[in-house]
Amino acid sequence: MASFNPLARILEDNKLIIPNYIDWKRNLMLVLTAVKVYWVLTTAEPEEPTIDAPQAERDRKQKWTDDNEMAKCYILGSMSNVLQHQHVRMATTAEIMLNVKELFGVQNRTARLIVIKGLVCTKMVDGNPVRDHMLKMMGFLNELDILGAIMDAEMQIDILLTSLLMASESGPVGQDDVNG
Known part of the structure; x- marks a missing residue:
């Protein structure tokens, strides 16, 4: 073209x-x-x-x-x-x-399911900056938006907080990680 x-x-x-x-x-x-x-x-x-x-x-x-x-x-x-x-x-x-x-269009549903799995199964890795983890999670949320998935802001926050909590179960998140 x-x-x-x-x-x-x-x-x-x-x-x-x-x-x-x-x-x-x-x-x-x-x-x-x-x-x-x-x-x-x-x-x-x-x-x-x-x-x-x-x-x-x-x-x-x-x-x-x-x-x-x-x-x-x-x-x-x-x-x-x-x-x-x-x-x-x-x-x-x-x-x-x-x-x-x-x-x-069937690919759309499959792609959404893959991104949703990544979103809910990703947890923050101890020692990595919170900023990097949040950018990764925001990438998942943006991709879901592009794919037409509807998720309200409250649900997004709950998923993001849960991904941080899963990391803290193996130990507290350090102050350096919170500051990015």
Whole structure:
């Protein structure tokens, strides 16, 4: 894909292939947001305006059509050739994304389960700074957020505190660790 936008390089380097759906989707959403065409994924296609429709209505339809085509180019350009061929005739980006989700969405659940296991099974290692442990735990929480897992703030705090308590069961956390 020729990079007419520097952000397209992200998609070029992360083309959709079977095992990378989650990373591909995250990168695609970043690019579509940056080039201001993400909205066509979440907004239904406007009805074809009537001949006597106001200019604003005709302009909205044209903008949606243009932005949908731009988003479609980014999406198709970031897919393997086989997937491109499978989706090129779809009219809207929403159709493409729904189909791709149906093909690869099961990976999302598996990925969430792996991250949840890492989150709840990780405990702070004695002698390591608390800051490093918290960064690791925040990484798990961020990944879960990206994967669409819903966890309220209170539950997140409980899990973080539990991971610290598990470490203190084998001995107290030193003052140096608390200060980072």
